[in-house]
Amino acid sequence: MNFPEIDPVLFSLGPLQVRWYGLMYVLGFAACYFLVKKQIKETNNTALARHFENLNFVLILSVVLGGRLGYVLFYNLPYYLRNPLEIVATWHGGMSFHGAVIALILAGWIFCRVTHLNFWKTADIYVVTIPIGLGLGRIGNFINGELYGRVTDLPWGMVFPGGGPLPRHPSQLYEAFLEGIVLFVLLWTLRNKPLSANSHRWAHGFLLALFLGGYGFFRFCIEFFREPDPQVGYLLGSLTMGQILSSAMIAGGFLIWWYRKGR
DSSP: OBOOOOOSEEEEETTEEEEHHHHHHHHHHHHHHHHHHHHHHHHTOHHHHHHHHHHHHHHHHHHHHHHHHHHHHHHOHHHHHHOGGGGGOGGGOOOOHHHHHHHHHHHHHHHHHHHTOOHHHHHHHHHTTHHHHHHHHHHHHHHHTOSOBOBOOSTTOBBOTTSOSSOBOOHHHHHIIIIIIIHHHHHHHHTTOOSSTTOSSOOTTHHHHHHHHHHHHHHHHHTTTBOOOTTTOEETTTEEHHHHHHHHHHHHHHHHHHHHTTO
16 A cells, blocks of 8 residues: 655745644644543542643643653664753653653642542543543654554555665554554443443543553553654564553552552
């Protein structure tokens, strides 16, 4: 299949360029905003409603900073040690979702401690909306022709502009489907479901645990079809950095599930 050559720039206003990838971030944040607000109204969570706008600002900032610093630390630290000014050059690309998750959880926990919000309840409300942003972000990667997959002879293999002459897995679309659509439907459906016949609903924190485990599992599997970052390659045999970090996410999800079990 031929790669659909979509101009990464949606439109330009003089020197200002609006790119599809940036638009996907905006749409993802907007979707999270409205769906969290919907849940606040459904649950009549007045405590979270009072801090809603401030928490959103903190979380958006943590996504950007954590995603960038995660990429620097996990994927290209030697380069950035030699070129420290490039760390702030986010327009050159380079974001790590695993880094963003660490920053989100840490910033959310600190904010909840300071404002006396229930961290586990708040995390569950927000985490069920995150897959929407993930799915949109992967579509943005696809439009940019980046983070493509490994060489394949399957009928839907695509020749990406920067991937050489051979067809490759459109792994960005695999991720958009599993990490975006499937994970969102799963979490959104389960958010008000009882854990068992003897309980009224999931213990707070279980949806966070399910998100970490679900994303980690899907990402670990898709990494077998995704081309490793050239500056990192394979680690621990045939594993990629993404698989190592995803394994840590799965372990983290299991630990949270175990800790919150029965609460």
